[in-house]
Amino acid sequence: MNCNITDKAQELLDFDVKHIMHPYTSPTKPIPCYLVESASGVYLNMSDGRRLIDGMSSWWAVIHGYNNIYMNEAITTQLNKMSHVMFGGITHEPAVKLAKRLIQMTPKGLDHVFYSDSGSVAVEVALKMALQYWYSVEQPKKCKFATVRSGYHGDTWHPMSVCDPVTGMHHIFNQTLSAQFFVPKPTTKFDGIWNESDLDAVCDLFTNHHKEIAAFIIEPIVQGAGGMRFYHPNYLSGLRKLCKEYHILLIVDEIATGFGRTGKMFACEWSQITPDIMCVGKALTSGYITFAATLTSHKVAQVISNGYPGVFMHGPTFMGNPLACSAANASLDLIEKYNILDKISKIEAQLKIELNSLNSLNGVKEVRVLGAIGVVEVEEEVNLEVLQKMFVDRGIWIRPFGKLIYMMPPYVITSEQLHQLTSQFCKTVQDYLV
Ligand code: PMP
Numbered sequence: 001m002n003c004n005i006t007d008k009a010q011e012l013l014d015f016d017v018k019h020i021m022h023p024y025t026s027p028t029k030p031i032p033c034y035l036v037e038s039a040s041g042v043y044l045n046m047s048d049g050r051r052l053i054d055g056m057s058s059w060w061a062v063i064h065g066y067n068n069i070y071m072n073e074a075i076t077t078q079l080n081k082m083s084h085v086m087f088g089g090i091t092h093e094p095a096v097k098l099a100k101r102l103i104q105m106t107p108k109g110l111d112h113v114f115y116s117d118s119g120s121v122a123v124e125v126a127l128k129m130a131l132q133y134w135y136s137v138e139q140p141k142k143c144k145f146a147t148v149r150s151g152y153h154g155d156t157w158h159p160m161s162v163c164d165p166v167t168g169m170h171h172i173f174n175q176t177l178s179a180q181f182f183v184p185k186p187t188t189k190f191d192g193i194w195n196e197s198d199l200d201a202v203c204d205l206f207t208n209h210h211k212e213i214a215a216f217i218i219e220p221i222v223q224g225a226g227g228m229r230f231y232h233p234n235y236l237s238g239l240r241k242l243c244k245e246y247h248i249l250l251i252v253d254e255i256a257t258g259f260g261r262t263g264k265m266f267a268c269e270w271s272q273i274t275p276d277i278m279c280v281g282k283a284l285t286s287g288y289i290t291f292a293a294t295l296t297s298h299k300v301a302q303v304i305s306n307g308y309p310g311v312f313m314h315g316p317t318f319m320g321n322p323l324a325c326s327a328a329n330a331s332l333d334l335i336e337k338y339n340i341l342d343k344i345s346k347i348e349a350q351l352k353i354e355l356n357s358l359n360s361l362n363g364v365k366e367v368r369v370l371g372a373i374g375v376v377e378v379e380e381e382v383n384l385e386v387l388q389k390m391f392v393d394r395g396i397w398i399r400p401f402g403k404l405i406y407m408m409p410p411y412v413i414t415s416e417q418l419h420q421l422t423s424q425f426c427k428t429v430q431d432y433l434v
Contacts, residue, residue: 009035009047031385034392039066042413044397052397053421055407060224060256061287064334065412071288074330078323087115087320094325101332102293106266107274110295114312115320119255119281120154122292123217125314126251126277127158130215133249133300136307146181146205146216146248152225153217153253162217164226167402181205181213190221190230190370199238206246215249215277220267221370224256228375228404230368236271249276249300255292259283259331260340261408263348263371276300286331291324343411347372350415351407354422363433365403374422375406376429387432394424405429 005013013035021027035047042065044052057063064071078094085092099113114129116122127145134142145162152168153159160169161177170177183201188194206213220236223229236252243250252275257267261283264270268278277300281292304312318324334340351374358376359367365377382400391398398407409421 041065061282064286065410078326095320109274112301114294120156122279123159125294142214150185150226186231186235188232194234210246217251233270240273251277255281285327288327289324
């Protein structure tokens with residue numbers, strides 16, 4: 001796999017393969033890993049001397065590119081003041097500054113912020129907020145969640161229970177996961193002709209079970225790890241109305257979509273809605289440090305405060321970590337400074353043109369683009385090991401899964417770099433499918 005690899009690099013890889021578990025990988029018979037030494041801008045510098053253009057932004061996160069001087073300086077400045085301090089009974093400027101900005105930039109009406117350490121935890125917190133809300137108004141029977149199929153909300157326990165029951169992990173953990181309500185995935189495509197009947201199943205579910213449902217959770221507009229599907233904004237606005245009508249809280253998981261990825265700062269904006277609870281993560285710190293936040297309305301916060309025991313029952317050790325808050329503040333500075341949405345619409349236009357040729361390829365089911373996301377869905381599940389190596393040999397980093405070969409490059413990518421990425425991507429997919 002690695003051509004000019006040094007003894008030290010080989011030693012690291014040998015240890016890794018024997019002892020380190022990677023995401024969704026066999027602990028003892030993993031497919032090969034690639035050793036990265038450093039990264040800069042849109043490039044991953046590999047230990048064998050190769051330089052790969054990163055098409056994944058390290059799973060939606062590294063929007064301003066690697067080793068960004070402004071980000072590095074902000075974190076270093078904070079590091080020299082205080083890297084961490086407990087959040088119980090203590091606060092600090094980076095946390096306050098960030099909360100102000102998040103409240104200001106997210107849909108109007110989300111006024112309370114809970115910081116946590118990862119996307120899955122932010123979802124756990126959102127689900128718990130919804131449960132505590134209904135507990136506080138003495139409706140403890142409202143303790144189940146509803147969601148759409150093909151969704152994904154993280155790998156910890158309760159988020160797992162609202163992931164797609166087939167492509168998620170239900171089939172393995174079925175006996176122990178909480179049983180939730182699932183409706184079919186939205187069928188009208190993002191730019192398709194809106195079909196009202198898409199919401200019929202939600203209507204039926206709410207009519208029959210609203211007394212048991214605490215909240216409906218959904219990824220706005222883009223279903224990510226559950227299928228990389230883009231659905232119609234009317235679905236989300238219709239869902240918002242139904243949730244209000246049936247007294248069900250709406251949780252929107254913007255962990256993948258937040259901070260511009262779909263072409264709006266938050267994907268909720270396509271539907272002009274404000275959820276009751278919203279989760280952000282990933283690009284929040286531009287992928288510098290793991291961090292997430294759950295925002296909610298004053299109403300939800302007030303109800304929890306007025307109920308028993310009057311406090312929200314969650315408080316992670318690294319809550320409000322100052323380094324993470326500083327990274328998030330620096331990332332938001334860059335979002336403001338560089339007119340990110342304009343850049344994303346240029347990336348979108350280029351992706352639409354440059355991935356289009358794959359549409360006519362045998363074995364390709366659909367090519368779709370939204371914002372800075374380009375997806376090629378193929379007919380057959382891909383051989384990850386083979387295809388990944390082919391991408392690396394062509395100088396690009398793409399990590400397909402299932403039938404999905406996709407890219408979401410860092411926003412700092414230049415049009416020349418993007419052209420390099422898409423042309424090598426198309427050539428590789430062509431070679432793989434013939
Ligand atoms: N929700 C969504 C929509 C996600 O895409 C992810 C991460 N892939 C998560 C939640 C979980 O985030 P994390 O991996 O940071 O726990």
